[in-house]
Amino acid sequence: MAFQLTPVWFIALPLLVAFAAPLWVRLGLLMSMLFATPLVLFGLAVSLFPAVGDAPLLETIVIAPPLGIHLHLDSASLLMVALFNLAGVLFASFLWLGDTEPHLRGRGPFVLILLLITGCTGLVLTGDLFNLYVFLEIAGVSAYALSALRRDKTALEAGLKYLIIGSVAAIFILLAIVLLYLETGQLNLAALARDFGDIPAAMQGLIGLLLLVGLGVKAELFPFNVWVPDIYRGSDPAVTSLFSGILVKAFLFVLFHLVFLLLADPAVARAWLMALGALTMLVAELVALRQQDMRRMLAYSSLGQVGLITLALGFASEATTAGALFHMVNHTLVKMLLFFVAALMLRRFLSLRLADLRGVGHAMPVATALFVLGSLAVLGLPPLSGFVSKLCILKGFAEAQAFWPIALILLAALIEAGYYFRWIKVFYDSDPAAPQCRSDDGPAYLPLVLIAGLLLLLGVAPFLIEDWFVQAARALLGRGTILESVLGVQS
Amino acid sequence: MSQVPLRKRVRVKTLLLVLLCGWLLALFLTILLPHGLDGLSGTVGDALLERNAETASANAVTSVVVSYRGFDTLGEVTVLFLAATGVGMLFGGRRQEETGASVARRAAPNEMMVTGARLLFPVLLLLGVYIIAHGHLSPGGGFQGGVIIATAFFLRLLADPDFVLDHARVGLLESLSGSGFVLLGLLGLVLLSTGTFLGNFLPHPVEAMGRLVSAGVIPLIYVLVGVKVGAEVGAIFQDMLEQE
Numbered sequence: 001m002a003f004q005l006t007p008v009w010f011i012a013l014p015l016l017v018a019f020a021a022p023l024w025v026r027l028g029l030l031m032s033m034l035f036a037t038p039l040v041l042f043g044l045a046v047s048l049f050p051a052v053g054d055a056p057l058l059e060t061i062v063i064a065p066p067l068g069i070h071l072h073l074d075s076a077s078l079l080m081v082a083l084f085n086l087a088g089v090l091f092a093s094f095l096w097l098g099d100t101e102p103h104l105r106g107r108g109p110f111v112l113i114l115l116l117i118t119g120c121t122g123l124v125l126t127g128d129l130f131n132l133y134v135f136l137e138i139a140g141v142s143a144y145a146l147s148a149l150r151r152d153k154t155a156l157e158a159g160l161k162y163l164i165i166g167s168v169a170a171i172f173i174l175l176a177i178v179l180l181y182l183e184t185g186q187l188n189l190a191a192l193a194r195d196f197g198d199i200p201a202a203m204q205g206l207i208g209l210l211l212l213v214g215l216g217v218k219a220e221l222f223p224f225n226v227w228v229p230d231i232y233r234g235s236d237p238a239v240t241s242l243f244s245g246i247l248v249k250a251f252l253f254v255l256f257h258l259v260f261l262l263l264a265d266p267a268v269a270r271a272w273l274m275a276l277g278a279l280t281m282l283v284a285e286l287v288a289l290r291q292q293d294m295r296r297m298l299a300y301s302s303l304g305q306v307g308l309i310t311l312a313l314g315f316a317s318e319a320t321t322a323g324a325l326f327h328m329v330n331h332t333l334v335k336m337l338l339f340f341v342a343a344l345m346l347r348r349f350l351s352l353r354l355a356d357l358r359g360v361g362h363a364m365p366v367a368t369a370l371f372v373l374g375s376l377a378v379l380g381l382p383p384l385s386g387f388v389s390k391l392c393i394l395k396g397f398a399e400a401q402a403f404w405p406i407a408l409i410l411l412a413a414l415i416e417a418g419y420y421f422r423w424i425k426v427f428y429d430s431d432p433a434a435p436q437c438r439s440d441d442g443p444a445y446l447p448l449v450l451i452a453g454l455l456l457l458l459g460v461a462p463f464l465i466e467d468w469f470v471q472a473a474r475a476l477l478g479r480g481t482i483l484e485s486v487l488g489v490q491s
Numbered sequence: 492m493s494q495v496p497l498r499k500r501v502r503v504k505t506l507l508l509v510l511l512c513g514w515l516l517a518l519f520l521t522i523l524l525p526h527g528l529d530g531l532s533g534t535v536g537d538a539l540l541e542r543n544a545e546t547a548s549a550n551a552v553t554s555v556v557v558s559y560r561g562f563d564t565l566g567e568v569t570v571l572f573l574a575a576t577g578v579g580m581l582f583g584g585r586r587q588e589e590t591g592a593s594v595a596r597r598a599a600p601n602e603m604m605v606t607g608a609r610l611l612f613p614v615l616l617l618l619g620v621y622i623i624a625h626g627h628l629s630p631g632g633g634f635q636g637g638v639i640i641a642t643a644f645f646l647r648l649l650a651d652p653d654f655v656l657d658h659a660r661v662g663l664l665e666s667l668s669g670s671g672f673v674l675l676g677l678l679g680l681v682l683l684s685t686g687t688f689l690g691n692f693l694p695h696p697v698e699a700m701g702r703l704v705s706a707g708v709i710p711l712i713y714v715l716v717g718v719k720v721g722a723e724v725g726a727i728f729q730d731m732l733e734q735e
Binding site for chain 1: 522534536539542559562563565574576659663665669677687689690
């Protein structure tokens, strides 16, 4: 009997908890299990950080890597896993403490939420291409069902739209996997990376295009992201925080993991990815200016940040990659905060349109203050973590003498400031007709305040975890290390 | 009809979409067809087939599905579980709002059909059980057998007005088999000295290959997969039926 804390627990434990859901219903432990599972896994992730610093942890499942499935835990994937589980803890505590709507509290939502996090964890952990597809389906199917959770007209429309577009994207990815298998006869990511260079150039281009379209839809990049605002508008704002905070991050990570792994020289794709990122960022920020609904505004803002992260990751230098990973963490926290605030406001005012939220700053002072804090963090103002992560990215570009991305990022931040301050101004408008109902749902604010504290802490003392991001960037870019650690085991 | 102008009768966008899909399909076929099925050699699949004896499962496909790539199978079962949960939430939840209305509306089918379905039911069930239990020996297995069992229940649900499936019991079965799958996987991790998740921790001597009790943990896992698939597909059928 040996009880080991291996990476597979990140997937096996939540699966077990989700399958055993009827038991938790009977014991009345549903919400506490939803809270405890990510908490335990977050603890496990933190405890594993020192171990993966030296060498990536490989976990064989049944048969050794090039033949079988393995889980690949290095600094980069561990960072993502820790982030997803932290987000899961925050989300569960918001549901638990916040006395939320019954449609978020049953057995169904419990299973879907838990498995959405598990699917995303699997996406970043797996070292096998087909296994990646399976986790993509797990994350996808739970997201489709979650977006239709409220079962009114907009929610059902969102769910149907998401189902169709997500399935089409998955088919693109599946075609790319079929072609890769036909060309190389391998499914292991490291073995594919070794053999990818031998594929004819035209075929490489086709596979790359299929993957880019499929993952571009999933990661909400520019020409493929027209569906996003409708889905963010139709879903419950609390659920949307999971999409923006976890799901997109997982797919972005997968996209760049594949790019850095398959291409011996990521500079081939650099221009394309950076252009996509820059376009995503600018288009989204410009469209966000005229939005009249808070969820749509936040959706476009989220797309803008995704574009910024893509721009920085696409450049593929160590400094910008570290900055981009930092910004991912940061953006997950900020968007969870903002969408939680949106959920609280929606519950109170039953609408999130700009005109209906006039003077909300007087009715819900704490929530509005947290919204202001969150928007300042998105903009990247000094005492908050957004400043540090954006500075990291800009410094990375400046070191490499690339100045056009810097100009674009600053321009995007300026536009962002334009629309966030427009909303804040309306919030603090003194309107005599402002709704004056004061019934504070106190405990619901606990996770929000915790996020705000984390944002401040990361902004004031980034040195606490800055090394992790650099290490993670090295792991993400370190194609040689991955190939050696996986294929070296075999010989 | 004739008053509608031509540009409204012919939907250009739809037509273009169809053409685009057709062109993509043609392109894809021109790429795929040169790769005849014998064109592939030295693939992972071949390597796994060569090592089939290790699992002592007479059906090589089963040893790949349940053992070597058992993690994928666990994932697929989870996808099905999610789909069943989603369908249950979207379709099934209205039962409380419109109680009884849907049950009463359905007219009773004729006697021939009811009796026929009742006679077929045990035969289908037996066939499903056989296909699941022999998954490691002959073509078939948990997924196929599970769907057959679900079909048997679906037939009864459609044809037999007195037949009701207990939601709670189906859910319990689903959760027990799913948890069992993960627990078997974890036992492999914990019990073996060189333990891996889903490792075959029961004795599986090669001499026993071809017998019903062979291949260690593989048939056990396949039985759980069968129960789970049966319960989930059955639950989906039932939720959609009650929705009417």
